[in-house]
Amino acid sequence: MNYIQIKNLSKRYFDVNALENINIKISKGSLFGLLGPNGAGKTTLLKILATLISPDDGKVEINEIDLVKKPRQIRELIGYVAQEISLDKILTGRELLDFQADLYHIPKTKKLERIQDLIIKLDMQNWIDRKCGTYSGGMKRRIDLAAGLLHLPKVLILDEPTVGLDIESRNIIWDLLKNLKEDGMTIILSSHYLNEIDYLADTVVIINDGKVIDQGNPNYLKSKLGGERISLKVREFSSPEESEKVKEILNKIDGIRQIVINSAQGYSLNFIAEKEKDFLTKLKVELAFSKFEIFSLTQSQPSLDDVYLQATGKTLQDAEIFMAGKRDLKKESKQSMR
């Protein structure tokens, strides 16, 4: 059952196409991962779902309620945890939760109970009565998450919830998300961390440059890629030049594709070998011909990064680093001020 339907959704900022003709279906009770590098359009999509910005084109329905026509009904359904956390420095965590509960019209009788419940679940007892201005990044995230959960939303939206967090906070958040999912909550989570999506999500959509690259179950996407991921070394630590030579040799072999030199692992060569073809014999012959030997040859499972690499020709990490330097976040936040 498709609980959330996004049809032909587009959004522009001046000359940037932040989202282009996005189509996504999310079923009830799933933990849906939105994977993409910085600038892919994740925040824009989630802000539209949270009714903070309106789409230029297309349609979104949650539980068959039109998001543009009935934003207030949508707001009651969703809990939104923004990428940029904004707490009132001067309020204590407890006061903030109390404030938030009133904005969601939670009756007085239930308010204290819910707040107490979340304080325990997110392990906030020790600092909940301190002012938000004194909180660390992890504490801020946790209190913000608690605020998003107070009204027991049907859909929880989290925009890069674990970026830059300490491991303790991250684990608490991950565990809570898993529990919430078991309780039947629909969760949408954006991330540029493969591990996070791989660990948490049962459905993933990979977006890049405002467009959907692929979507489905992570394992399905990986297996769809086909082939075996091979990592080859001709020496423990090769020079870049040597690896370039080996790359040329590999290029000639039928059944080997997508050769990447991995500078982080002693200039090893990573590539995909098609399963049916016996590339190994040929590889040995060709290498010996150029006086190379196989130092190590390891096989690995495809990851979501390979899915991304396949579609864009870049690793997710490279795309992330490339974009991070290009954006003027100050200007963007000025422009998105209401």
Place this chain on the structure above:
Amino acid sequence: MELKQFNFLFLYQETFALTKRLFIQLKRRPSTLIAGILQPIIWLFLFGALFSNAPKDFLPGVNSYGNFLGAGLIVFTAFSGALNSGLPLMFDREFGFLNRLLVAPLTSRLSIILSSFLYITILSFIQSIAIMFISYLLGYGFPEFFGLGIVFATLILLVLFVTSISLCLAFILPGHIELIALIFVVNLPLLFASTALAPISFMPSWLGWIASFNPLTFAIEPIRVSYTSSINLDFIALHAPYGDLTCRDCISLLFILTISSLIVINPLLNKKLN
């Protein structure tokens, strides 16, 4: 437009929460409140002393300059507070806290505006009472019951008028620096171009004309009259160059200004908040 199921209790709950937040901020950073009371009192002392030998016949209906000045300072304090009321909203816009309010299913987003009105009105009442009390201790008298009614009615109108403008600016201007700059530029000139510090008869005629159109004057004069014992609404409060205005006239003008400004800013607030 979505048909809102309008729930009065919900509106009360959210407005109360928003207002309470502003008061918690005030309680933890009381400097605004204290400065707002101290400043006019210092003025009362200094200006009172400075002009203590001013010829009394020039001051209509009062027996000392301090007595004359009280009304001006009450109005000026309320005015300054209301002028600053856009600042918390501006900070909420800049730091993204406003998004928290916009994502919530508020019954009406006007509760954001309403809470600012409530906060500033209560704050300026507290400050005014403090000033009135101290000027009483200084021997400048205290309004009678009916006079108090006039004081507070006038203050509410002025606060509504100025707050609505300030909130509007908080949505239009790009950041708090611009807002503070504007407040800074507007604040004192409006004071000096009103009858807070001197009656119109003291002023050169061009300034008299300006002062007699200044909304601050419309608030100051009824409050000044409310300090006299023979207070009634038909009392001539202001000898403007274009004619005499009664207490009733001043309050009516203030009322019209307030209503018009609310009507004018309403579409803008709707646009920003919907």
